[in-house]
Amino acid sequence: MGEIFKGIAKVKYEGAGSDNPLGFNYYNPEEMIGEQTMEEHCRFSMAYWHTIIGQGVDMFGAGTALHPWEIGTDPMEIARVRVEAAFEFMQKLNIPFFCFHDIDVAPEGRSLQETFDNLDTIVALLKEKMEETGIKLLWGTANLFGHPRFVHGAATAPNADVFAYAAARVKKALEVTKELGGENYVFWGGREGYDTLLNTDMGLELDNLARFLQMAVDYAKAIGFTGQFLIEPKPKEPTKHQYDFDVATVLSFLKRYGLEDHFKMNIEANHATLAYHSFQHELYLARVHGVLGSVDANQGDFLLGWDTDQFPTNIYATTLAMYEVLKNGGLAPGGLNFDAKVRRGSFEPVDLFYAHIAGIDAFARGLKVADKLLRDQVLESFIKERYSSYQQGIGYDIVNNKVGFKELADYALKQEQISNRSGRQEMLEHILNRYLLEG
Numbered sequence: 001m002g003e004i005f006k007g008i009a010k011v012k013y014e015g016a017g018s019d020n021p022l023g024f025n026y027y028n029p030e031e032m033i034g035e036q037t038m039e040e041h042c043r044f045s046m047a048y049w050h051t052i053i054g055q056g057v058d059m060f061g062a063g064t065a066l067h068p069w070e071i072g073t074d075p076m077e078i079a080r081v082r083v084e085a086a087f088e089f090m091q092k093l094n095i096p097f098f099c100f101h102d103i104d105v106a107p108e109g110r111s112l113q114e115t116f117d118n119l120d121t122i123v124a125l126l127k128e129k130m131e132e133t134g135i136k137l138l139w140g141t142a143n144l145f146g147h148p149r150f151v152h153g154a155a156t157a158p159n160a161d162v163f164a165y166a167a168a169r170v171k172k173a174l175e176v177t178k179e180l181g182g183e184n185y186v187f188w189g190g191r192e193g194y195d196t197l198l199n200t201d202m203g204l205e206l207d208n209l210a211r212f213l214q215m216a217v218d219y220a221k222a223i224g225f226t227g228q229f230l231i232e233p234k235p236k237e238p239t240k241h242q243y244d245f246d247v248a249t250v251l252s253f254l255k256r257y258g259l260e261d262h263f264k265m266n267i268e269a270n271h272a273t274l275a276y277h278s279f280q281h282e283l284y285l286a287r288v289h290g291v292l293g294s295v296d297a298n299q300g301d302f303l304l305g306w307d308t309d310q311f312p313t314n315i316y317a318t319t320l321a322m323y324e325v326l327k328n329g330g331l332a333p334g335g336l337n338f339d340a341k342v343r344r345g346s347f348e349p350v351d352l353f354y355a356h357i358a359g360i361d362a363f364a365r366g367l368k369v370a371d372k373l374l375r376d377q378v379l380e381s382f383i384k385e386r387y388s389s390y391q392q393g394i395g396y397d398i399v400n401n402k403v404g405f406k407e408l409a410d411y412a413l414k415q416e417q418i419s420n421r422s423g424r425q426e427m428l429e430h431i432l433n434r435y436l437l438e439g
């Protein structure tokens with residue numbers, strides 16, 4: 001097959017002054033930001049399921065997306081052409097990584113064995129394309145939520161046959177991820193949760209989820225897969241209550257089952273806001289616990305209550321996200337994966353380009369602003385000063401564990417008046433705006 005995205009040339013960095021919507025205004029992959037290039041900081045990735053497969057279906061209507069690569073009726077032939085489309089797309093946008101679920105790339109067969117055989121065929125093709133282009137696999141995963149067999153979940157299903165089947169699929173997905181040199185492997189708990197407690201044994205389901213993850217850890221070790229394991233928290237959807245609710249919930253789950261050394265987190269912006277947290281909150285919490293592994297870059301809509309998976313264009317959010325990434329010392333081996341889809345009304349192939357350019361530029365600009373904020377120590381020095389009472393006197397004794405309630409009560413009884421200082425929220429928001437607007 002020849003060129004698929006006809007008439008679209010390689011997208012280049014054109015600078016802030018360019019008015020070409022098919023050029024980057026801010027993403028200049030070679031530009032140094034601190035010690036690393038923008039490309040190294042951002043590690044952008046394309047999500048196979050949204051960009052190559054997604055049809056623009058919603059609850060009320062059929063797919064609208066025009067996909068010139070979806071031709072014929074043979075599912076394996078379609079899968080092969082999708083590989084062509086994916087790599088042409090990534091090359092034209094200079095996206096260095098991709099992510100996929102097993103069944104995104106190859107169709108399910110009539111039997112589990114046929115599903116595996118299909119996957120092997122397409123994986124060989126992916127491998128060839130990766131070698132040819134230098135594009136790498138950020139992470140692989142298994143789709144354990146789409147097929148009706150997963151109606152009640154996978155590792156948390158009430159049916160042991162489903163647990164076994166899911167294990168087989170993850171086993172294979174791990175092998176395939178290793179084969180392609182994947183740098184991470186993601187567990188998003190598709191339907192691992194419940195809709196009603198009237199029919200649910202939550203204790204057993206949580207134990208089983210932990211058993212399943214432990215088996216994955218063991219199997220990765222057995223086959224020598226050294227990529228990072230990531231759990232992707234989400235509070236709801238498709239189930240009413242997902243077990244991997246948010247970073248805090250996942251942390252306590254991992255600790256309870258002794259799994260904390262094996263998993264980091266893949267933080268998705270829209271999942272954070274569904275849990276009533278900001279994107280930055282989830283990144284920050286993961287960072288201070290040493291488990292900030294990777295990011296699913298997207299955004300939700302505050303007027304809609306679901307995972308709308310929109311392309312991230314809110315520079316305020318991308319700046320504060322990159323601020324956390326920089327403070328984390330980067331994301332590698334994780335990256336910024338566009339788990340995002342164009343709106344149903346944006347159905348032309350070129351819209352996929354506009355969308356990725358918008359997201360890439362929003363993060364590139366965010367990176368530059370975040371780097372400047374950090375270099376100027378704008379927030380850092382304010383925060384340091386705000387907590388300075390812990391650097392001497394009684395505060396020093398508290399943080400160095402030199403005092404208990406008795407000593408503190410003795411101290412407090414001697415104090416005549418406590419004087420607090422303003423938190424200066426509005427002043428800081430104004431300063432942040434100045435950095436955002438001036439760059």
Ligand code: XLS
Nearest residue numbers: 141188232268296307339
């Ligand atoms: C769904 C999730 C999913 C994961 C991969 O809400 O974001 O796309 O990233 O299974």
Ligand code: NI
Nearest residue numbers: 232268296339
């Ligand atoms: Ni995601």
Ligand code: NI
Nearest residue numbers: 268271307339
């Ligand atoms: Ni999502």
